């Protein structure tokens with residue numbers, strides 16, 4: 648064993664078998680040049696189970712009685728969970744200053760004072776709690792029934808999200824006023840979020856490719872899915888985005904990460920050029936390819 652080479656060697660065949668299994672489970676796609684990455688990230692799982700090869704690990708994932716638990720543990724080591732509060736400020740400005748007022752106006756006309764927002768791929772929770780802070784600050788929404796649902800495939804990050812205790816790096820883009828209003832400093836320099844934020848947010852484990860469980864979520868006004876589909880190939884992106892379209896009310900919004908676009912993926916959504924950002928909207932009438 649030399650340097651930082653993984654202890655186990657992955658053959659091309661083992662790479663293909665595991666790569667396809669992962670892809671079919673969660674849409675994450677590893678190109679051939681990512682073999683070393685997969686090998687490195689999985690080596691801890693082989694060591695944990697005391698297995699001799701990646702083939703044995705593949706067989707465990709596919710046929711063993713522990714396969715569901717192992718797939719879940721595998722997601723914990725494979726996913727990239729980078730996030731922080733108030734990420735992508737210009738988009739959040741569009742959300743607060745343009746999207747929310749538009750939705751509020753449309754809903755008030757129907758006498759509806761409820762709002763449902765889904766943060767899909769919420770990682771450790773900074774995104775849904777940011778949304779909660781922005782909504783609590785908004786006087787238009789006083790007395791509204793607000794539900795924010797944060798979901799992720801990784802149990803490890805969701806435990807963090809439920810705990811609601813954050814270190815300095817989560818606050819790299821946060822105005823001090825928000826920290827003062829919504830967090831309590833803990834011993835050791837971490838911050839615990841306030842109960843009124845926690846009450847607005849429900850955290851659940853959900854694989855975006857699990858159609859049965861997705862159907863239970865119900866309809867949404869806005870879906871945030873930022874920096875998640877970046878790890879999927881075209882086909883997986885299309886599948887997930889079509890599911891989002893079904894989950895949104897007509898006129899609902901889909902907010903992707905700044906480097907993500909639906910170009911060449913689907914025509915189900917209209918691209919809206921708002922003052923602060925470009926966002927996707929489900930058309931009000933049937934059309935847009937539905």
Ligand SMILES: C[S@@+](CC[C@H](N)C(=O)[O-])C[C@H]1O[C@@H](n2cnc3c(N)ncnc32)[C@H](O)[C@@H]1O
Nearest residue numbers: 673726729730768770799800854855873874875
């Ligand atoms: C980079 S984080 C993005 C966090 C947050 N949305 C943001 O933009 O700051 C990507 C998250 O997507 C989750 N993810 C990846 N594939 C998923 C899937 N198939 N279903 C649900 N979540 C998934 C990962 O576990 C990870 O926490």
